[in-house]
Amino acid sequence: MSELPDGLRYTEEHEYVAATDESGVYQVGITDYAQGELGDVVYVELPAVGESFERRATFGTIEAVKAVSDLYSPVAGEIVAVNESLGDDPSIVNSDPYGAGWMIRLRVSDVSEVDGLMDVAAYRALVGQ
Numbered sequence: 001m002s003e004l005p006d007g008l009r010y011t012e013e014h015e016y017v018a019a020t021d022e023s024g025v026y027q028v029g030i031t032d033y034a035q036g037e038l039g040d041v042v043y044v045e046l047p048a049v050g051e052s053f054e055r056r057a058t059f060g061t062i063e064a065v066k067a068v069s070d071l072y073s074p075v076a077g078e079i080v081a082v083n084e085s086l087g088d089d090p091s092i093v094n095s096d097p098y099g100a101g102w103m104i105r106l107r108v109s110d111v112s113e114v115d116g117l118m119d120v121a122a123y124r125a126l127v128g129q
Contacts, residue, residue: 002033004124005098009117012126013056013072016098017114024111025080029102030062030071030093033127038064041093044086046071046103052078055113059104062093071103075113081105 004010009017014034018027035041043063053059053073060071083102086092093101108114118126 002031002036002127002129003098004032004120004129006120008098009074009114009119010123010126011072011074011117013074015072015074017074017117018098018102020105025105025107026075026077026114027102028074028104028106029097031123032097033129035094035097035101037066038062038069039066040064041090044090044093044103046082046086047079049079049082052076053106062090073106074117075106076109077106078109079104080107 010031014031015028016031020027041062041064044060046060053076055073055076057073058070059073062069062071082104086103095101
């Protein structure tokens with residue numbers, strides 16, 4: 001069974017959104033369920049700081065032994081940080097998806113979009129847990 005922390009918001013595409021200490025800035029990554037389905041992550045392509053994305057726009061790709069998948073922005077906003085350590089060791093996504101395996105930090109255009117994402121109960125139902 002996948003780890004699904006309370007207090008995060010989730011998308012149907014298996015990204016999560018976590019509040020940071022900075023107002024209006026959220027951390028984005030893929031869920032434990034998603035990394036488990038992908039298998040061993042071997043490459044992550046992420047955007048540059050300063051780029052902006054609309055909700056559900058592709059912001060990067062993740063490559064694993066089993067498949068290559070797009071990464072989707074859960075909400076609209078501007079990239080304020082990118083997890084550079086994934087370039088050297090993309091397997092961090094497998095070992096710590098909610099911690100050191102985060103992908104981007106996004107300054108959200110409309111914080112109410114975050115509230116519109118799934119809570120943990122809805123995401124559990126989506127993935128059958």
